[in-house]
Amino acid sequence: MDKDNKVIVVHELTKKFGNFTAVDHISFEVHHGEIFGFLGANGAGKTTAMKILCGLSLPTSGGGTVNGFDLCREQEKIKRNIGYMSQKFSLYADLKVWENIRLFGGIYGLSSKVIREKTESMLHNLNMTDLRNELVGDLPLGWKQKLAFSIALIHEPGIVFLDEPTGGVDPETRRLFWEMIYETASHGTTIFVTTHYMDEAEYCDRVSIMVDGVIADLDAPAILKERYQAADMDAVFRQLAQKAKRQ
Amino acid sequence: MKGFLSFVRKEFRHIFRDKRTILIVLVMPVVQIILFGFAISTEVHDARVDIVGNWSDPSVHRIAGRIGQNPYLSVVSVYETVADVPERFRKGQADVAVCFERDFDARLRHEGRAEVRLLSDASDPNTAQMIVNYVNGVLTDAQSDLMLKDRPEPASETSFPYIQYMYNPSVLSAYNFVPGVMGLILMLVCSMMTAISIVREKEYGTMELLLVSPVRPMSVIVSKAVPYLVLSVVNLVTILLLARWVLDVPMRGSLLLLLLVSVLFILASLGLGLLISVIASTQKTALLISGMGLTMPTMIFSGIIFPCESMPVILQYFSDIIPAKWYIIIVKKVMIEGVGWGYIYQEFLVLLAMTVYLLPVSIRLFRNRL
Structure with missing residues (x-):
């Protein structure tokens, strides 16, 4: 049971670029249905680590599993079983709403019938039924983001990676977006999220903070705040990030 | 396979939704042929x-x-x-x-x-x-x-020599321009448009999305190339029809041979386009590189406007590395002189060698960069 409960298991994961060690022997686990915050200053190695977890690059040493698939040997299977949404708004602006849904349904190998059903339910849930023929580029950013998140979940992945999903979005839209995240997690989908907004870090079940390629600390926000005697996650983050030697 | 088809459909949508792209891809060839055929002629009248x-x-x-x-x-x-x-x-x-x-x-x-x-x-x-x-x-x-x-x-x-212009009796400049424009257009559509469409995905960040999806990088490349390949063939047919019926340039050789050579040239151009997409990170850069690095040298060194034979030797050598030059030579031979395989195999081999070298190299570079 305990083993099944872990969606991501990473052990001594390392990635080197020449002499530079971007990710330095990190180990952690992410549980089923958890909202896991992956924090770190720019250049701390978050993106590199996330790329490995998404099956985009191979670790130099160490390893682990995502959804039970090996990071080194089963990248294709990992890609098939994860969802991904990035900070840069990640849909095609010159395609219509339904065309974007169709495209990603097709990419993940869903049948036309399933795609049609998914399209209807997705548009209904997002209150976007009237907007199906709009070009995505014409939608307000908040709508785009919600649509992108739903499309990242179209193939019902066990885990979804969100790379700074709320960058450049107003506070109200961010709050609505986090409601969607909670909703999704409550259905058993694991959320792996990076963010620069420390108030968002408070929403996570557990948070890891990377500094200089290593995980400086990892725990629930409440415990971290107590440990560092800080009022909020912002103070925790600054205490840890101050120790960074490389810029 | 299904993912791949969704992809090709998406590429076609990108093309047909953007008025500028469609203008470049489908209207420009017609305009160029008409322009070169009528307005810009090297013949002297009156x-x-x-x-x-x-x-x-x-x-x-x-x-x-x-x-x-x-x-x-x-x-x-x-x-x-x-x-x-x-x-x-x-x-x-x-x-x-x-x-x-x-x-x-x-x-x-x-x-x-x-x-x-x-x-x-x-x-x-x-x-x-x-x-x-x-x-x-x-x-x-x-x-x-x-x-x-x-x-x-x-x-x-x-006695005075009696001069006969064997393959172009009325010495029409269209006989020279049509093959030239064919080379130019195919090069432009395939290299520039493919490069831009790939770089656009890099610039907008959608490339990331494709990479984390289970679609193979090779599928991404091929699906980018397919629409431009189709459009190039459409262009080719348009140009040939215009040349035959509007400009009176004959099609003396085998159409099949011409198509075969054209597809080879298109592949070489796609290779160049991929190469540009590896170097460039923004659409503007891609446009600039293909304009200055491909179109201009093609215009100048492929013999469309200036005959290669009258260039300094070092530039003649330089002109040899331009794929369009060889393609244009072949097209002239096949279209105007009506010769068969036996007379073009040398140029064909050069073009083939270029393609065989360019395509895998650019694909490998492209995949490494991803």
Whole structure:
């Protein structure tokens, strides 16, 4: 049971670029249905680590599993079983709403019938039924983001990676977006999220903070705040990030 | 496979939704062919000829009449002093002056020879060359007529060459431009548009999305190439139809062979496009590289406008590395001369070698960069 409960298991994961060690022997686990915050200053190695977890690059040493698939040997299977949404708004602006849904349904190998059903339910849930023929580029950013998140979940992945999903979005839209995240997690989908907004870090079940390629600390926000005697996650983050030697 | 088809469909949507792309891809070839075929022609029509000499001299009169009858030449002015010629040229009133010596007819009749001098405003050397050739042709004809009149059986040493332009009897510049434009268009559509469409995904960040999806990088590349391949074939057919029925350029050789060579050239261009997409990170850069790095050298060094043979040796070597040059040579041979496989295999092999080298190298670089 305990083993099944872990969606991501990473052990001594390392990635080197020449002499530079971007990710330095990190180990952690992410549980089923958890909202896991992956924090770190720019250049701390978050993106590199996330790329490995998404099956985009191979670790130099160490390893682990995502959804039970090996990071080194089963990248294709990992890609098939994860969802991904990035900070840069990640849909095609010159395609219509339904065309974007169709495209990603097709990419993940869903049948036309399933795609049609998914399209209807997705548009209904997002209150976007009237907007199906709009070009995505014409939608307000908040709508785009919600649509992108739903499309990242179209193939019902066990885990979804969100790379700074709320960058450049107003506070109200961010709050609505986090409601969607909670909703999704409550259905058993694991959320792996990076963010620069420390108030968002408070929403996570557990948070890891990377500094200089290593995980400086990892725990629930409440415990971290107590440990560092800080009022909020912002103070925790600054205490840890101050120790960074490389810029 | 399903993912791949969704992808190709998406690429077509990108193309048909963007008015500028569709303009470049489908309208530009037609415009270029029409432009090159009609507006930009290197033929000279109605060159203005001045006659300098005694207008009452019967021989002068007769030769001037012949010049006037030539469809490419027209006599605009007659006067008697050579000193007036420079002024006429300076004012742009004449292109060439035919100067007959004094007592032209009398000398011709009594001594059997008389002198004619051609003065040409050669500020545009190519045009001047052509006009002088036309006038020369008329004079030569007149001369041979005179000889025949004097001696019914012409002596062998006075025979003149009879010139025949084998594959282009009326020396139309469209015969040169059509293959050139074909090379240019295919190069432009395949390289530039493919590069831009790939770089656009990098710039907008959608490339990331494709990479984390289970679609293989190879599928991404191929699905990017397929629409442009299809459009290129459409362009090719359009150009050939326009050339045949509007510009009267013949299609003498095998259409199948031409298509085969074209597909090979398209593949080479796609390779170049991929290469650009690896180097460039923004659409503007991609556009600039393909404009300056591909289109310009293709225009200049592929022999469309300037013949490679008249370039300095080092530039001739440089022109050899431009795929379009070889393609254009083949197209000329197949279309205009109507030759078969045996006459083009050398150029074909060069093009094949380029493609076989470019395509895998650019694909590998592309995948490494991902």
